[in-house]
Amino acid sequence: MGQTVANHLLQRLRGWGVENIFGYPGDGINGIVAELGEAEGPHFVQSRHEEMSAFEAVGYAKFSGNLGVCMATSGPGGVHLLNGLYDAKLDHVPVLAIVGQTHRTGMGGSIQQEIDMHTLYKDVADAYVQTAMVPEQFPNLIDRAIRTALSERRPTAVIIPADLQETDYSPPQHEFKHVPSSKPGLSRPLVVPPKDEVRRAADVVNAGEKVAILIGQGARGAADEVVELAEETRGGVAKALLGKDVLDDELPFVTGGIGLLGTRPTWEMLRDCDTFLMIGSNVPYAQHLPPFGKRAVQIDIDPNMIGMRYPTEVNLVGDAAETLRRLLREVRSRKGEKGPERWREGIEKSVREWWDSMDQQAHVPADPVNPMRICNELSPRLPDNVVVTSDSGSAANWYARHLRFKTGMRGSLSGTLATMGCGVPYAIGAKFAHPDRPAIALVGDGAMQMNGMAELITVRRYAGEWSDPRLIVCVLHNDDLNQVTWELRAMGGSPKPPFSQDLPPVSYAGFAQSIGLGGETVDDADAVGPAWDRALAADGPVVLDIHCDPDIPPIPPYVETDQLTDTSKALASGDPDRFGVMVKGLRTKLQEFTSPRR
Template identity: 80%
Template sequence: MSQSVADHLLGRLRAWSVEHVFGYPGDGINGLIAELGKAEGPHFVQSRHEEMSAFEAVGYAKFSGRLGVCLATSGPGAIHLLNGLYDAKLDHVPVVAIVGQTHRSAMGGSYQQEVDLHSLFKDVAGAFVQTAMVPEQFPNLIDRAIRTALAERCPTAVIVPADLQEADYSPPGHAFKQVPSSPPGLGAPLVVPRDEDVARAAEVVNAGEKVAVLIGQGARGAVDEVVELAETTRGGIAKALLGKDVIGDEQPFVTGSIGLLGTRPSWEMMRDCDTLVIVGSSLPYSQYLPPFGRRAVQIDIDPHMIGMRYPTEVNLVGDAAETLRRLLHRLRNRRGEAGPERWRERIETSVREWWTTMDQQAHVPADPVNPMLICNELSSRLPENAIVTADSGSAANWYARHLKFTSGMRGSVSGTLATMGCGVPYAIGAKFAHPDRPAIALVGDGAMQMNGLAELITARRYAREWSDPRLVVCVLHNNDLNQVTWELRAMGGSPRTPYSQDLPDVSYAGFAASLGLGAETVQAPEAMGPAWDRALAADGPFVLDVHCDPDIPPIPPYVESGQLTDMAKALASGDPDGFALMTKGLRTKLQEFISPHR
C-alpha cells in the first residue's frame, strides 16, 4: 500500500518524538490535515489564529526544552506565523514551521494565495528554509530543519506545496543528486574552551574583591555551578529577564532582575562591583552593567553572542556547566576573607531591604487596586511547581520585580522581541509541555484585547486534556496602554494622549463566564489575596479581571536625568493624569528610603 508524502512527513515527526503540532487548517495544508486525522500523532492543537499557533509552539519549546512545531496554510496563514517565529528567533528557541504552498503547477502564476514564501521566511528562518518539490527530498528536508533548529536554537521552515502532500512518497535512491538522511537524533558535542583561556579567566576573577555574576537563560543547565561561583567569590547573582526562573530568589545573594525592569540591588551591585562574570546572557541594556573599565569574563555557548554587550577581558565559548566547573577548579575560595565577605554582606542586606520595599510599594494606596499588589499577593501563593508567563507591557515590570520565584518554578516573557500578545498562548503552550503543572498568565488589557480573549476559547477546548486543568489568566484592567503611556512620558517628554492610549472598557470576567470558564472581578485591594486563592483552587481555566490604577509608575531602579527631564516636560505639557501620577509616583519611590533597615 502506497504512503503519501504527508503521511511520511508526520511519521518522521513522530520519529523525532514530536508530540504536538500547533496550527490552524487551510486548503494549502489539506493533505497534512487529512493525514493528521488518521495518524497516531502528533496531536494537533488548533488555535484561533496562526500567530497564536507560533506563540504556543514557542511557549511549548521554552518550558519543555524540546522542539516546538507549528503548522499553517499557504499565503495568509504562513504570513500570520511570522511574529511568533521572530519571537523564537530573538529568544533563541527551537521551532519548526511547516507551511503549505499552492500547487507546483501553479507556482509563478500569481495564483490565489501564492506568496514567495522562501523570500518571506528567509530572514526569520534563515538558518534553514526550503521548499520541497519532489517526494525524494524527504526525509532529508524535515530532518535538517529539526537538526538545525535544535543545534542553533532558532526557527526553521519547510514549505510543502499542496499537491506534493498528496503525492505518493518514494524515498531518495542511491543515485546521483539524491540526498538521503540518517535516523532521527542530534549528537550535540560538548563544547569547552581552551585551558589557557580558562586560566586567563580565573586570573581575572581571582583578582576581584567585589564580584558580580549576571546570568541569563543560557545558565539553566548550570545552576549548581553558578551558585558555587557566587559562594566561592562571595559575590551576588543578578538575573536577566529570561533568566528569572533559572535560580530561585530564596538564595539571599540573588539580587533579582536587571535592566529597565530590574531591582535596585542589581543596579547597585553592578555599579559598585570590580569584576563581572556573565553566564549565558545577552542583556542589551549596557547602561545597567558596570561602568566601562571593570574587569569582566563572559561564558556563552554561542560565539556570535560573545563580547557584544560589555568590553569583556576574557571570553569563554562553551557549555556553561562544564566551563564553570573548569573555572571553579582554578578559583581561590574567598570564604572568610574580609573584603569579599563585606561585599557579600552588603549584597544580602540590600536584597532583604528590597523585598521589604517591594511589599511597602505594593501597599501604596491606589485607585482602585495597586498593580504591584497583584503580583505581591500572588508571590506568596505561587504553587511550588507553577509556570508563570507575562505579556509585554507594564505587567512585565511587576512580574520581574515582585514575583519571588523558588527553585523549580518556571517563568518567561517575550524577552528580546518584547511583543504584545504572547502571555496567554505561552501559557497554553506551557500546559501542553507540562499538563500536570498550573500555569498563570499576567496580561495587560491591551494584550488581552489584542488576542487573549479569543485564545480563552482554546484554553476551554483543551483543558480536559490536562491532568492539572488550572490555567489562571490575570488581566491588569486599567483601560490604558500603560507601558507605552509611561514611555511617552519618560522617554518622549509627551503627555498622555487619550486618543491613542485609551482602551474600550470590556468585562474580561464577563467574557470568560460566557465561555463557561471560572471568572472573578476584583475592584478592591483587600479582595486581591482571596481572589488568587479561589483562582488557584479552581478545577479549570479561570480569569481574574483586576481593575488597577494606571497612575502607579513602573519606576526603574535608577532614573536617569534625561528621563526626569522628559517626565517634567510631559507634566508641564498638560498630562491629564499629571497630579495623580506625580503624587503616586513620589509616594511609591519614597518606600525605598523609609525601609526599617535603613
C-alpha cells in the same frame, strides 16, 4: 495505495518525538490535515489564529526544552506565523514551521494566495528554510530542519506545495544528486573552552574583591555551579529577564533583575563591582552593565554572542555548567577574607531592604488596586511547580520585580522581541509541555484585547486534556495601554494622548464566564489575595479581572535625568492624569528610602 508525502512527514515527526503541532487549517495544507485525521499523531492543537499557533509552539519549546512545531496554510497563514517565529529567533528557541504553498503547477502564476514564501521566510528562518518540490527530498528536509533548529536554537521552516503533500512518497535513491538521511536523533557535543583560557578567566576572578555575576537563560542547567561560584567568590548574582527562573530568589545574594525592569540592588552591585562575570546572557542594554573598565569574563555556548555586550577580557565558549565546573577548580575561595566578605554583606543587606521596599510599594494606596499588589499577593502563593508567563507591557514590570521564584518554578516572556500578545498562548504551550503543572499568565488589558480573549476559547477547548486543568489568566485591567503611556511621558516628553492610549472597557471575567470558564472581577486591594486563593484552588481555568490603577508608575531602580525631565515636561503639558501620577509616583519612590532597614 502508497504512502503519501504528508503521511511520511507525520511519520518522520513522530520519529523525532514530536507530540504536538500547533496550527490552523487551510487548503494549502489540506493534504497534511487529512493525514492527521488518520494518523497516530502528532496531536493537532487548533489555535484561533496562526500567530497564536507560533506563540504556543514557542511556549511549548521554552518550557519543555524540546522542539516546538507550528503549521499554517499558504499565503495569509504563512504570513501570520511570522511574529511568533521572530520571537523564537530573538529568544533562541527551537521551532519548526511547516508551511503550505500553492500547487507546483501554479507557482509563479500569481494565483490565489500565492506568496513567495521562500523569500518571505529567508530572514526569520535564515538558519534553514527550504521549499520541497519532489518526494525524494524527504526525509532530508525535515531531518535537517529539525537538527538545525535544535542545535542552533533557532526557528527553521519547510514549505510544502499542496499537491506535493498528496503525492505518493518515494525515498531518495542511491543516485547522483539524491540526498539521503539517517535515523532521527541528535547527539549534542559537550562544548568546553581550552584549559589555558579557563586559567586566564580564573586569574581575572581571583584578582577581584567585588565580584558581580549576571546570569541568563543559558545558565539554566548550571544553577548549582553558579551558587558555588557566588559562595567561593563572595559575589552576588543578578538575573537577566529570561533567566529569572534560573536561580532561587530566596537566596540572600540574588539581587534580582537588571535594567529598567530590574532592581536597585542589581544596579548598585553592577555599578560598584570590580569584576564582572556574564553567564548565558545576551542582555542588549550595555548602559545597564557595569561602567566600562571593570575586569570581565563571559561564558556562552554561542560564539556569535561572545564579547558583543561588554568589553570582556576573557571569553569562554562552552556549556555553562561544565565550563563553570572547570573554572571552579581554578578559583580560590575568598571565604573569610575581609574585602570580599564586606562586599557580600553589603549585597545581602541591600537585597533585604529592597524586598522590604517592594512590599511597601505594593501597599501604596491606589484607585482601586495597586498593580504591584497583584504580584505581591501572588508571590508567596505560587505553587512549587508553577509555570508563569507574562505578556509585554506594564505587566512585565511587576512580573520582573515582585515575583520571587523558588527552585522548580518556571517563568518566561518575550524577552528580546518584547511582542504583545504572547502571554496567553505561551501558557497554553506550557500546559501541553507540562499538563500536570498549574500555569499563570499575567496579561495587560491591551494584550488581552489584542488576542488573549480569543485564545481563551482554545483554553476552554483543551483544558480537559490536562491532568491539572488549572490555567489562571490574570488581566491587569486599567483601560490604558499603560507601558506605552509611560514611555511617551518618560522618553518622549509627551502627555498621555487619550485617543491612542485609552482602551474600551470590557468585562474580561464576564467574557470568560460566557464561554464556560471561571471568571472573577476584583476591584478592592484587600480582595486580591483571597481571589488568588480561590483561583489556585479551582478545578479548571479561571480569569481574574483585576481593576488596577494606571497612575502607579513603573519606576526603574535608577531614574536618569533626561527621563525625569521628559516626564516632568509631559505632566506640565496637560497630561490628563498628572495629579494622580505625581502623588502616587512620589509615594511609591519614597518607599525605597522609608521602608524599615534590617
